[in-house]
Amino acid sequence: MSVEASEPQRPGVRGWAVWTLPPRVLATVLFVEVVAVVLVVGGLARRPPPSPEDLTAAAVLVLLGVAYTELSVGVERMRRRLVDANHVDLNSVWTFASIVVLTGPHAAVVAVVMLMHLWARAWRPSVPLYRQLFSVATVVLACLATGAFLERVGPPEYRLWVLLVAIGLYAAVNTGLIAAVVRVSTPDAVPSALLGPWDENVLEIGMLCMGALTAIALVLNPWSVLLVLPPLFAVLRAVQVRPLEVAASTDGKTGLLNAAAWLTEAERVLVRPGAAERAGGVLVLDLDHFKAVNDTYGHVVGDRVLAAVADALRRVVRAHDLVGRLGGEEFVVMPRRMAHGARSVELDAVELEVVAERIRARVADLRLTLPAAGGARTVVGLTVSIGGAVLPANGSDLASLLQTADTALYAAKRAGRNTVRIEVAPVRR
Template identity: 40%
Template sequence: METEDPTPVTTLRVRAALVRPSAWTLWRQRPRVIGYCLACVLAVVLLTVLLLRSRPPTRGDLVLFAVLVGLGILQAELGRQVERVRRRLSGGPHVTMSSTWTFAAVLIVPPALAAALTAVLYLHLGLRSWYRLHRVPPFRTTNNACCVILSCYAAAGVLLVTGVHDMPTAIAVGWQGVAAVLGAMVMQFVVNAVVILPARNTIGRTPRELFGGWADNGLDLATLCVGVFNGVVLATLPGLIVVALPLVLLMHRVVLVSQLEAAATRDEKTGVFNPAGWRTRAEAALAHTERAHTGLGLLMIDLDYFKQVNDTYGHPAGDAVLKATAATITRSVRDHNDAVGRYGGEEFVVALPDIEPGDVAIVAERIRHAVSQLAVEVGTDAQPTIITGLSVSVGTATRPTTGSTLDALIAVADGALYQAKHAGRNRVVPGVSA
């Protein structure tokens, strides 16, 4: 009689990866990424050995370390479902709550123990919260942990240079201690933001693509601030550290709500605004330009011969082309105030607030040229296919020249797009009011 193997598929996959290093996802990355990830691991190992020799932990340090490990794992367990949803919704940099504990460790225990705490918490996150998410391969979790450890070491270096080795010393020296702790917090924030960049397969060009939005950075700073207060509590009244747990869990849920709100306005396939989300942003932009007596530009963009892409390479390849096109349009607009949305199918729409009529055509032409230079890699790692020769047709409209309402501008831009398609495609046609 045949019985079903109760071992989860994920567990089997993890075991296979551990037994066969040749199967690691890391080796399928770009050489730059492979080299950098290995260099980070080596740097962490060497620095940890040196720091253990220069400042070995005491029994009291180990007790504080055990407390932080316990609280960190308990918080991760209580917020495991929230963390999994947040990680699934994350389309860019993902901020965990671990800094609330790791930065407290920087301020309380030797740097090597802060590194050990980071390793334990990220291992727990990987095994308990992210194990079902295929977008989080083990090498990414390992590299993220290494980058956090390096940022912890940089923060500890600030404390060492200022002569404030830990939080008890900072409390004793007053304002000098305040400056040292704030300097360490800023150092950890900056180093963590910068050191992760070379590990990405694609490094963005804009500050937002490189370092994330204000919300991501604000959350990162908030977790570091909580870490400061945790450090103060552990240095004065250690028993009160348990009150930090509800605060961190509440932060976690508030962040999830904001991510869910953002996800409701985004197109899942391309990451730009969906029609409802784009219309909300465009209506707000239109109202702003009316109050400020400035112009508003609107672009209707259609990917030429998209059906041929689906018919030739398959729908997964078509999805990759749509995503690449959306990313290219987003990079080609002026800044984050320009709202890019997917209007339907292979059609995109852009609202350009506070723009002169002549500049609308410049942005449209920049988008058209950027898409024409696209090379989208599809298929498997073993048999990749590069799709080139893409193009878009663009119709434009401006307020108040060609219309004063959003629907009027859409109608004008859509008519201009229709003309561009019938004139041979791969061109920009300005709209004319009826």
Template identity: 40%
Template sequence: MTRWTLWARPRKAVAFLLTVELLTVAGAVWASLNQSITRRELIIFGAIVTIAVVTAEVGRRVERMRRRLAETPHINLTSVWTVPTALLTTPSLMVATAMILYGHLWLRSWYRINAARPYRLMFSGTTVVISCLAARAVADLAPAEGPLADVNVTGLLWLLLVIVTYTVVNSVLIAAALALDEDDRSLTRLVGTWQDNNVEFATLCIGALTAVLMAWRPWLVALVLLPLYVLHRSVLVRQLEHAATTDGKTGLLNATSWQALATNELARAKRHGTALCVLMVDLDHFKWVNERYGHQAGDQVLRAVADTMREVVRDYDLCGRFGGEEFVILMPETDLTRGTELAGRICAQIRNLPIAETTDGAPFDGLALSASIGVAAYPDAGEDLEEIMLAADNAMFAAKDAGRDQVRAVMPSRAPERRSPSAAE
């Protein structure tokens, strides 16, 4: 028990997780008291669990790969089965369904995956149980015999309210746990991306549809199996595309994808006769950071710098990492003056970047970050992407020669000659 990674987490996070789990157990027991289980409910429970396990086995390899690639809170498809169990059976059978499905996920899909920790699995199952209990409580408030009694507008609205209740409760619990457990409290980390939440909504809608079919014509549930499998694979394809185009350490575009997108942006600028600006950003003395604090701390600094740049630029600007401590930014419809101004803001924010300690808790004593930035604009600095990047690169070396921690722009009439890369060392 003392070897569990749970005990290495912050005390507030451990207290929160254990409190939620204990309250869930108590709530599930209380909700199950004095509730008899009918033969029909047992049949529904058995059918749902059987179909769910078979479906999970079919998509096991997809789920393993998705779990390995997940960078935000991982969204599995168990709610397709836990939601109808919650709406059509008793709380005790719903809890049993969640335990069986998450136990199967752990044994068959998540076992020996580094990101899948037992305490996280238990908490995920706990949030599902609480969310299902909340959803069932809302469904019980519906008029007549509940949202599944009749297929009409009122029933649809109540089902939508059930889905929203499940989503809100689940998201709040997971976000609170992550906020207490991790230093990264960005909105994307706490609640996932918009695409992640779309997957969750789609899964819950399929779950609600499954509940309707189970209550109306159970054999029609077979119609949701193929869409569910396709949804599972399509999410994996999106994750693979993301992994192939982004830098694993910073989340920025990698060099290959940045150049492909930048080439398209330059072609668009030529067609429309608009300006375009390229920034080459190189961290000063970054080798010293790695040597003094270690490469893990260096990766932490790179992520912080990447987040800082994303805060300054627009959503449609292209931020990429070219390897090591060098970054590149392309800003469409931006002239040299505006690009230089934004480069100055990036330079200032990197200089004042607050990083108190490493992820291991060691202090960053004496850490003073700075960056040298070169700016070049189309069409003055060149007609193709290579020329513009070369001009910006030369300006960046000029900034280093001038003392580092500053911005240098390529003026139209006097682009600097190519400098030796040794100046960046």
């Protein structure tokens, strides 16, 4: 492993983080943002100034959105620290309400104000400005598309089918644009990376439905919008549960399962005789010469290397395989296979070695450009030693599997590192 010094980061516009994006990703992001700006400016220029009623409605929605953001700052910060909570903001209730009450371009302006306030108060530490501007652009285009639909079908009169189509259109445009950029950035991204986890999507639909109810309340009786607030506060409390659960089971540096959570899940897999998928074995991975990175370039660079290796693991293994960080530079993987059908220890050993070799090759191909004191550093030549333990035909306990895998890992280290060694665990007694 080696670390090369790159050009020092340049101050000013040329030093913005956005220019580090791959050319295709950068072009896609800038295209979406330019289209959003042109359509909003053009839409505002073609329309008469908003009426006093529209200005009042916009002011009420902005005030409600700002107040709700202030109440949800802690929750939003917690959710943004999680790897998968990257698609939905809790302010979409006010954004969608503005689409129903106002015209598309005017609703887009309201959305921009609320989203930038949300970023400044809750997301700024973890979300770069260029990413936030792209998120704003996707919401703006969703507002314009949904607003155009509502204008096309005439006054919505709060017909159920109109509101349902509007909700679906808003979610499809917003999520679709984000998924498109993720696909350009990572062609082999799994569906959960493109569309976000299912519970986040359910949360978005729920908030959009609350937005429709808010719009109805605001038009029929402005004071009745206060009735929307208690359910929103209930949602706010409820969404704190998942971040706390994830935080308790997730390694903060890599987003993988922490050691305690991985051990608990692995034990469950081993003791479920009727499960559709069984463990085929265990792989224990250790980064070679990782201490040199921390000692030479600091723990900030070291932590980013760990995160990059964790991401490489996610791309190699399947979604249902158990992946965790045991601590330091050591990771653990439990691949799972279908339980039915005749199997042999030899076949399991071959499959486990194939997975291990894919991981080893993926890590060896990593080339990471990371910020560091004195300029960016390019980390190349990362290697990993892997020890594997195959589950014997009569079964074995987790402690024996891990001990066997650890023994195989040290054998891989003695063999010169950047290699794989697989052994069969002892039979459970």
